[in-house]
Amino acid sequence: MKAVIMGCGRVGARIAGLLDQSGNMVSVIDTDSRAFRRLPAGFGGETVIGTGIDEDVLRRAGIEDADAFIAVTNGDNRNIMASQVARLIFEVPEVVCRIYDPVREDTYRRLGLTTVCPTTTISAIVLDHVMRAASDRDAVRRGTS
Amino acid sequence: MYIIVAGGGKVGYYLAQHLLSEGHEVLLIERNPERAAEINDVIGAVAITGDGAEAATLAAAGAPRANVVVAVTGEDEDNLVICQVAREKFRVARTIARVNNPKNEHLFRVLGVDVTVSQTNYILNLIEQAIPERAFVHLLSFHEDLAIVDAKVSEKSAVAHRAIAEIELPPNTAITAIARGANLIVPNPGTELLPGDDIIAVAHQDQEDELRRLLV
Numbered sequence: 001m002k003a004v005i006m007g008c009g010r011v012g013a014r015i016a017g018l019l020d021q022s023g024n025m026v027s028v029i030d031t032d033s034r035a036f037r038r039l040p041a042g043f044g045g046e047t048v049i050g051t052g053i054d055e056d057v058l059r060r061a062g063i064e065d066a067d068a069f070i071a072v073t074n075g076d077n078r079n080i081m082a083s084q085v086a087r088l089i090f091e092v093p094e095v096v097c098r099i100y101d102p103v104r105e106d107t108y109r110r111l112g113l114t115t116v117c118p119t120t121t122i123s124a125i126v127l128d129h130v131m132r133a134a135s136d137r138d139a140v141r142r143g144t145s
Numbered sequence: 146m147y148i149i150v151a152g153g154g155k156v157g158y159y160l161a162q163h164l165l166s167e168g169h170e171v172l173l174i175e176r177n178p179e180r181a182a183e184i185n186d187v188i189g190a191v192a193i194t195g196d197g198a199e200a201a202t203l204a205a206a207g208a209p210r211a212n213v214v215v216a217v218t219g220e221d222e223d224n225l226v227i228c229q230v231a232r233e234k235f236r237v238a239r240t241i242a243r244v245n246n247p248k249n250e251h252l253f254r255v256l257g258v259d260v261t262v263s264q265t266n267y268i269l270n271l272i273e274q275a276i277p278e279r280a281f282v283h284l285l286s287f288h289e290d291l292a293i294v295d296a297k298v299s300e301k302s303a304v305a306h307r308a309i310a311e312i313e314l315p316p317n318t319a320i321t322a323i324a325r326g327a328n329l330i331v332p333n334p335g336t337e338l339l340p341g342d343d344i345i346a347v348a349h350q351d352q353e354d355e356l357r358r359l360l361v
Contacts, residue, residue: 053221053222053249054246054248055248055252056248075222076198076226077198077220077222077223077225077226078222080222080225080226080229081221081222081225081226082222084252084256085252088255088256089252089255101198101199101200103199103200103201103234104198104199104200104226104230107200107229107230107233107234110233111229111233
């Protein structure tokens with residue numbers, strides 16, 4: 001499989017490293033060349049400096065024959081715009097877009113983007129832990145009283 | 146009309162001011178609180194602080210009753226998302242986006258923005274028109290994909306010394322006027338084209354090259 005990843009932050013670099021390790025072709029785009037230092041030692045994929053909302057930059061990263069495009073920069077709007085370019089202009093089969101703002105995530109999911117919202121996901125996990133711990137304690141208290 | 150302007154830079158500021166003077170109801174959304182306060186000091190309380198791409202901000206701005214949302218920030222991705230959220234979430238009838246990178250103009254239209262304004266293209270266009278002795282100038286884009294062009298007939302043009310009726314124009318194009326020196330001629334089929342004439346024609350934008358080859 002060939003994947004293009006936009007944004008080489010912690011998440012982008014990790015996904016890139018994992019995909020590369022498991023034998024996929026990977027190219028990573030970031031506006032800041034220093035971001036590529038986050039890639040693991042021995043990373044065999046390509047790095048492209050530029051912004052992923054520019055079609056020429058996406059072409060340089062090999063989007064035309066990519067199977068997947070993953071938008072994980074820190075900017076919701078940048079991720080949204082690049083994902084729509086990948087899907088509609090380059091017809092990439094699998095496009096995943098990270099959107100921090102839950103309302104925007106909802107809007108674009110309805111428009112057909114595959115979205116991941118860390119805000120709702122992480123909140124749900126944290127709440128689940130906290131509530132479960134609390135109810136366990138309650139149960140213990142009830143049991144001993 | 147109720148118009149929401151997102152982005153309080155130079156463009157947004159002067160646009161808001163102009164729309165107010167035309168008697169419209171205007172609300173400006175600016176991310177930077179100091180800039181918003183500055184605008185409110187100068188042109189009255191029209192600016193709120195917020196991110197125009199955020200649904201909560203648009204809701205607070207009264208987007209559901211807005212007739213038009215204009216996104217004129219310096220970032221194309223922000224302008225695109227502001228327009229898309231306004232349209233999809235608040236059913237705003239008309240969205241207008243400033244396009245900073247001319248390459249994005251087509252994309253914005255495909256993605257549902259009603260009107261795009263590319264100041265880069267606009268300035269290029271003005272400069273092009275100001276360069277003397279250009280053989281073919283794109284004067285204006287309108288109605289999505291139509292254009293008005295100015296083609297200068299030279300001695301070598303295939304159409305020089307021929308009547309309009311003899312010219313095979315591409316389909317759905319029209320020669321609307323001829324500027325000959327100081328005279329404006331409204332052409333009829335018998336009008337003969339002379340070297341030095343400026344032909345003003347209306348065409349679809351994708352026919353411009355064809356027209357250029359034919360007329361120049």
